[in-house]
Amino acid sequence: MIRSFNMKTDTLIHMMIGSAVIGIGISFSDFYLFHFFLFALFMVLFFQLKSTNFQLTFENRYGNYELLFLIMIVWYVISIFWAPDIEYAGKYLFYIFCGISISLTIIYFSKTEEKLNALFKTIGGVLLFDLFFALLESFTNFRLPISPYSSLLPYFGKEAVTFSEFDSLFVYSDFRPPTGFHWNTNNLAIGMMMILPFFLCSHQIIVKILGTVAIFIITIFAASRAVFLGLILILCLYLIVVKKKVATLFLIWITVIGMFWGMSQLGESENPRINEIANSIEAISLYLKGDIDVGGSLEWRRELVNNGIDALIASNGLGVGAGGSVAIQEKLGGVAGRFTSMHNFWIELLVEGGVVFFSIILLWYGSIIYNLFKISKWNKNESLSYYASSLLLSMIGFIPAAIAASSTIYFFPMWIMFGMGIAVINLYRKNLLLPHRN
Numbered sequence: 001m002i003r004s005f006n007m008k009t010d011t012l013i014h015m016m017i018g019s020a021v022i023g024i025g026i027s028f029s030d031f032y033l034f035h036f037f038l039f040a041l042f043m044v045l046f047f048q049l050k051s052t053n054f055q056l057t058f059e060n061r062y063g064n065y066e067l068l069f070l071i072m073i074v075w076y077v078i079s080i081f082w083a084p085d086i087e088y089a090g091k092y093l094f095y096i097f098c099g100i101s102i103s104l105t106i107i108y109f110s111k112t113e114e115k116l117n118a119l120f121k122t123i124g125g126v127l128l129f130d131l132f133f134a135l136l137e138s139f140t141n142f143r144l145p146i147s148p149y150s151s152l153l154p155y156f157g158k159e160a161v162t163f164s165e166f167d168s169l170f171v172y173s174d175f176r177p178p179t180g181f182h183w184n185t186n187n188l189a190i191g192m193m194m195i196l197p198f199f200l201c202s203h204q205i206i207v208k209i210l211g212t213v214a215i216f217i218i219t220i221f222a223a224s225r226a227v228f229l230g231l232i233l234i235l236c237l238y239l240i241v242v243k244k245k246v247a248t249l250f251l252i253w254i255t256v257i258g259m260f261w262g263m264s265q266l267g268e269s270e271n272p273r274i275n276e277i278a279n280s281i282e283a284i285s286l287y288l289k290g291d292i293d294v295g296g297s298l299e300w301r302r303e304l305v306n307n308g309i310d311a312l313i314a315s316n317g318l319g320v321g322a323g324g325s326v327a328i329q330e331k332l333g334g335v336a337g338r339f340t341s342m343h344n345f346w347i348e349l350l351v352e353g354g355v356v357f358f359s360i361i362l363l364w365y366g367s368i369i370y371n372l373f374k375i376s377k378w379n380k381n382e383s384l385s386y387y388a389s390s391l392l393l394s395m396i397g398f399i400p401a402a403i404a405a406s407s408t409i410y411f412f413p414m415w416i417m418f419g420m421g422i423a424v425i426n427l428y429r430k431n432l433l434l435p436h437r438n
Contacts, residue, residue, distance in 0.1 A: 009044055013109050014122045016041050020102050020412040021126040025146050025181030029157030034412070038101055063429060065422045066107055068364045069100040075357055076322040083321030084328060092323035092352075092409065099415035106419030107426065113383060116423055120387070123416065127195050130180045134188055135214055137178035138221045148183060149176045177222050186404040189224035191413050193231055193401050197393035200238045201386055230401035234393045242376065242389050301343050307332055308342055308351035319354025341406035346399075348407055368421050369395050375428045384428055391421045 016037035019026070026033040076093055083089040110116035136142045145152040153159065182188040192215045199211025212235075219228050311320050311328045320328055325348055329340040342348040350358040372395070375388035394417055408414050 009048075010109075010115075012037065012041050012044060013105055014119065017102065017106065017119060017416070018122050018126045020416060021123055021130070022181050023412050024183045025130075025144065027146060027156065034098075038098065041105070063422065063426050065364065065368060065425065066104060068360070069103060071360065072096060072357075073100060075353065079319065079321035079324075079352070081321075082315075082318070083324045084331070085323060085326075088323030088327050089321060090323075095410040096322075099409065099412065102412055102415040103419035103422070106416065107423050110423035110427065113381075113427055116387070116427060117383065120420075124198070127191075130191065131195075131211075131214055131218070134178045134180035134192065134218045137180065138218060143176075144180070146181075146183065147179050149179075178218060184405070185222040186224050186227065186406075187411060189219045189222040189227035190398070190401045190405060190408070190411065192218050193227050193234070193397050194394045194413055194417060196231060196234055196397070197238065197390040200234070200393070201242065201389045224401075224404045226404035227401045230397040230399075233400065234397040237393055237396060241373075242393070300339055304329065304339060304341075304343055305347050308347055312351045312354070315354070317355040319350075319352050319357065321352060323352070325351045339406075343403070343406050345402040345405065345408045348409070365395070368418075368425065371425045371428075372421060375424060378428065381428075381431065384424055384431075387420065387424045388428070391417065391424060395421060
């Protein structure tokens, strides 16, 4: 009976994490399928604790990385006392609560390598659907119901959103960039960037090639400069750090340059789709070089950062509190008439959390990267080495890519990445200690 109940709990955890990957992809208004499974999981855990008279059992811990989540939630709760807007602060705390719940669920569920492998299959399976739909949206008129370009949006409690800044990149007015499960093109591109290393580090050549090509195609259509740079960084680090093949990196650069040149020559093609892609690639290449500033993004992003830093200085480095950056931008009238989110996750953490908290985040993030690098060289366990290598590249690529989104605090793949990274480190340390206990 107990084993059956535990199996049902495990299934619920898989469904919760799987729905976190989907995120807004299955939702009505602001309520996601994820929220339903998260609530259900908490109810099950509550009744489990009640059956034991709320007596907690603590197992051996193999790291302290998850303590950062406790520090984060406590600090942001305290910051409510000086946050400029209590409503925004409450929303921000809810976002953090959801994210931390995802990370901690992965960490404490993945107590064994078998459970981590099973969870990875669930996450990977959902991401393959995301990849498939993103490609379908890139080359056809198909749109998921939860897409800013879908005519079905009113049935899901949402209003259509136009991204007119993309009109300068795409010649034909009927073409709109892919969004997949993520509603926003930048969020889709970041999600694709985060899974690229898992394709690159695969031992199956066909998986490596097809996955890499598909992700680069989606990112090009999404026209996300920061994410594209993140992809290049990941690819370079993969060849230099993981594979140690500098000559191969040189050949790839030559191939990529040749591809861009070749596509630019097709700009006069009579085929509308080829013409569209060719002109888009030419425009995007100028965009990535900074010769085209889509929607004045460089200018208004710089203004958002300047406003945030001014507010941080005014707080004497303490930070403006949970959700405070949005409230500050709104008081200043917004940037370019509509932007109030910081559009730079790292600056957002600095401005809202303050200098001390931001420093702790940087040390925490850097330490995880360092430990994943060590584990990636561990040949005794091929599975953990694969996870570590992939997550190492994902976390490094995420550094520039996180600048692309308006904010990633409510971007669930980021919290999944954190949870997976810490779970891998804990399992590695557990495996090292086990021989000494026998």
